[in-house]
Amino acid sequence: MVTGGKLENIKPIISVDAMGGDLGPSEVVLGxxxxxxxxxxxKFIIHGDSSALSKLIxxxxxxxxxxxxxxxxxxxxxxKPSYIIRHGKNTSMWSAIxxxxxxxxxxxxxxxxxGALMALSMLRLRKSPGVNRPAIACLWPSRxxxxxxxxxxxxxxxxxxEQDLLQFALMGLNYARRGLKISRPRIGLLNxxxxxxxxxxxxxxxxxxxxxxxxxxxxxxxxxxxxxxxxSNLIDIVVTDGFTGNIAIKTAEGTSRLISEKLKxxxxxxxxxxxxxxxxxxxxxxxxxQIDPSRVNGGVFLGLNGIVVKSxxxxxxxxxxxxxNLGITLNNADLYDRSSNEITMEKEEVKIK
Amino acid sequence: MVTGGKLENIKPIISVDAMGGDLGPSEVVLGxxxxxxxxxxxKFIIHGDSSALSKLIxxxxxxxxxxxxxxxxxxxxxxKPSYIIRHGKNTSMWSAIxxxxxxxxxxxxxxxxxGALMALSMLRLRKSPGVNRPAIACLWPSRxxxxxxxxxxxxxxxxxxEQDLLQFALMGLNYARRGLKISRPRIGLLNxxxxxxxxxxxxxxxxxxxxxxxxxxxxxxxxxxxxxxxxSNLIDIVVTDGFTGNIAIKTAEGTSRLISEKLKxxxxxxxxxxxxxxxxxxxxxxxxxQIDPSRVNGGVFLGLNGIVVKSxxxxxxxxxxxxxNLGITLNNADLYDRSSNEITMEKEEVKIK
Numbered sequence: 077m078v079t080g081g082k083l084e085n086i087k088p089i090i091s092v093d094a095m096g097g098d099l100g101p102s103e104v105v106l107g108x109x110x111x112x113x114x115x116x117x118x119k120f121i122i123h124g125d126s127s128a129l130s131k132l133i134x135x136x137x138x139x140x141x142x143x144x145x146x147x148x149x150x151x152x153x154x155x156k157p158s159y160i161i162r163h164g165k166n167t168s169m170w171s172a173i174x175x176x177x178x179x180x181x182x183x184x185x186x187x188x189x190x191g192a193l194m195a196l197s198m199l200r201l202r203k204s205p206g207v208n209r210p211a212i213a214c215l216w217p218s219r220x221x222x223x224x225x226x227x228x229x230x231x232x233x234x235x236x237x238e239q240d241l242l243q244f245a246l247m248g249l250n251y252a253r254r255g256l257k258i259s260r261p262r263i264g265l266l267n268x269x270x271x272x273x274x275x276x277x278x279x280x281x282x283x284x285x286x287x288x289x290x291x292x293x294x295x296x297x298x299x300x301x302x303x304x305x306x307x308s309n310l311i312d313i314v315v316t317d318g319f320t321g322n323i324a325i326k327t328a329e330g331t332s333r334l335i336s337e338k339l340k341x342x343x344x345x346x347x348x349x350x351x352x353x354x355x356x357x358x359x360x361x362x363x364x365x366q367i368d369p370s371r372v373n374g375g376v377f378l379g380l381n382g383i384v385v386k387s388x389x390x391x392x393x394x395x396x397x398x399x400x401n402l403g404i405t406l407n408n409a410d411l412y413d414r415s416s417n418e419i420t421m422e423k424e425e426v427k428i429k
Numbered sequence: 430m431v432t433g434g435k436l437e438n439i440k441p442i443i444s445v446d447a448m449g450g451d452l453g454p455s456e457v458v459l460g461x462x463x464x465x466x467x468x469x470x471x472k473f474i475i476h477g478d479s480s481a482l483s484k485l486i487x488x489x490x491x492x493x494x495x496x497x498x499x500x501x502x503x504x505x506x507x508x509k510p511s512y513i514i515r516h517g518k519n520t521s522m523w524s525a526i527x528x529x530x531x532x533x534x535x536x537x538x539x540x541x542x543x544g545a546l547m548a549l550s551m552l553r554l555r556k557s558p559g560v561n562r563p564a565i566a567c568l569w570p571s572r573x574x575x576x577x578x579x580x581x582x583x584x585x586x587x588x589x590x591e592q593d594l595l596q597f598a599l600m601g602l603n604y605a606r607r608g609l610k611i612s613r614p615r616i617g618l619l620n621x622x623x624x625x626x627x628x629x630x631x632x633x634x635x636x637x638x639x640x641x642x643x644x645x646x647x648x649x650x651x652x653x654x655x656x657x658x659x660x661s662n663l664i665d666i667v668v669t670d671g672f673t674g675n676i677a678i679k680t681a682e683g684t685s686r687l688i689s690e691k692l693k694x695x696x697x698x699x700x701x702x703x704x705x706x707x708x709x710x711x712x713x714x715x716x717x718x719q720i721d722p723s724r725v726n727g728g729v730f731l732g733l734n735g736i737v738v739k740s741x742x743x744x745x746x747x748x749x750x751x752x753x754n755l756g757i758t759l760n761n762a763d764l765y766d767r768s769s770n771e772i773t774m775e776k777e778e779v780k781i782k
Binding site: 154156191217218219231234235266268269271273275276302303304305306307308316318319320322323324325326327328329330331332333334335337339341344346351355358359 | 544570572587619622626629655657658660673676679685688694712
């Protein structure tokens with residue numbers, strides 16, 4: 077059990093729910109292999125159907141980095157969180173969170189049902205001391221030097237009052253400072269206009285609370301921002317409630333898909349444009365990488381006694397690897413001061429099968 | 430005064446606030462000239478600084494289509510709606526709405542401050558009988574046959590209960606049927622998931638109310654949709670509250686701007702990509718037109734005794750012309766059954782200076 081001090085040398089041990097993704101466990105194992113090759117120190121505890129998983133792991137020759145925990149049941153995308161809380165004990169998701177709860181892993185990664193993952197994480201890991209409402213933080217492609225901003229909450233809950241919004245600001249601050257090494261992050265509060273008289277009552281109250289906190293915690297509060305500012309270089313962190321954040325992120329993804337479709341169609345419109353597309357391909361590929369959501373795949377659950385990373389359900393091996401890499405980064409950044417956590421964290425290396 | 434029957438032959442007389450746009454009255458007059466050339470029947474009553482306007486109108490030789498109403502004051506973008514209600518009598522915006530109120534024009538178009546325009550429109554035109562909360566409806570580039578969906582409310586107010594959401598659905602239905610000639614529109618209710626147990630309480634109640642209305646009013650209700658579905662071909666109308674709708678539209682615009690910037694940068698990355706861009710230019714231009722917001726510029730205020738079209742503040746002549754054209758289309762579609770309106774509508778042609 078960890079009783080004090082920073083754990084800078086803690087080795088990344090990632091607990092992976094292998095059964096939740098749309099593309100099945102084989103894609104998850106490919107993602108693990110990719111992440112393992114990039115992070116030689118990392119170890120993985122993989123939860124799911126052991127017979128299927130052991131074959132997949134052997135095929136990629138990563139047995140020495142993995143341990144399998146057998147879990148027969150799978151949480152499906154349409155199951156209600158309340159059902160999983162009552163009947164989900166034998167699922168790979170429950171099992172993956174359990175590894176963090178008992179301290180054999182530092183981070184849990186799942187591609188599964190977001191609502192169930194949040195409900196189980198809250199139930200099994202519990203909220204951090206002083207946190208009323210956990211949040212899901214995502215990385216959003218932006219004009220920043222880093223290439224992305226933090227947006228939270230993007231869907232842990234459907235509402236947030238002024239105190240919750242203040243906590244989201246402070247959780248985002250911690251994420252930016254420890255996880256992304258931004259020393260003085262800039263925070264904006266999402267609203268329908270930048271003028272102080274605009275928006276809902278709780279936003280006006282949150283504005284004042286975050287402004288006061290900015291002096292104490294040494295961050296920059298830029299005040300209200302609008303939807304168009306989310307990918308801007310005005311801010312590093314966007315604070316909003318989970319309903320609005322979820323709509324915003326999905327709207328951006330939808331817009332991006334529409335433009336991408338129209339672009340492909342434009343390039344195919346005649347012979348000249350096809351040749352043009354070939355000539356422009358390297359630049360376009362680079363641009364695509366910059367705004368590719370899978371490059372920064374991973375919603376991080378903040379405000380819990382442990383780190384949980386939610387990958388896109390449809391993520392391919394690249395997306396899954398980037399969610400795992402994010403988990404490893406956050407593990408190494410010691411996102412939470414583990415000494416204050418009540419969960420057990422064993423520093424010993426995980427047993428390898 | 431109109432006392433009954435459909436006014437299919439009513440001539441389009443558009444009242445234009447010439448002073449509100451970011452680019453000033455000269456751009457507005459260029460937009461009017463463009464719209465006038467496309468709509469030979471249309472007449473314009475132009476509100477603002479008469480000495481400046483008369484020169485601009487003469488320069489474009491459209492004197493025979495225009496009448497100027499002198500208004501000395503301008504509503505600025507940062508003025509509060511409450512201030513304009515008390516002190517805005519001499520503004521071009523007030524004057525432009527007045528023309529609709531007294532029935533000398535059928536539609537008002539302004540590029541000015543949205544909050545002030547909505548407040549003045551509500552004050553001077555009054556809400557339609559039975560309407561609790563007016564809405565702003567915008568046209569959103571989509572995969573539909575028409576190329577766009579209707580989204581409302583995108584910012585008339587910051588909240589909406591289940592009854593308001595039902596009214597938004599019915600207003601959107603009327604707009605789609607009369608304005609866009611879609612006989613059986615498909616309506617979706619924006620939420621954080623498509624499952625029936627998701628979202629806020631008022632959304633679940635609105636879901637049931639709209640479902641009942643769909644049988645009576647003969648439209649298709651597709652249920653809950655997500656942010657990513659806004660530009661889809663699943664629906665023709667997206668119903669949401671004004672806070673969420675405003676964030677969504679601005680997020681989409683911001684995403685679109687980010688991609689466009691990255692795309693330009695990608696094309697400039699080397700000589701081959703520059704040549705590629707030249708070869709692909711016609712296809713790309715066509716695509717750009719399809720997703721260009723100025724092609725479908727214009728938020729329509731629904732639920733009032735008169736039609737008010739809000740153009741983007743930054744609209745250029747093309748954008749302004751498309752807002753005017755939208756106003757003319759809606760005028761010709763007889764969006765509201767004018768016989769039920771309490772305002773005076775004179776069928777006589779407007780006097781030309």
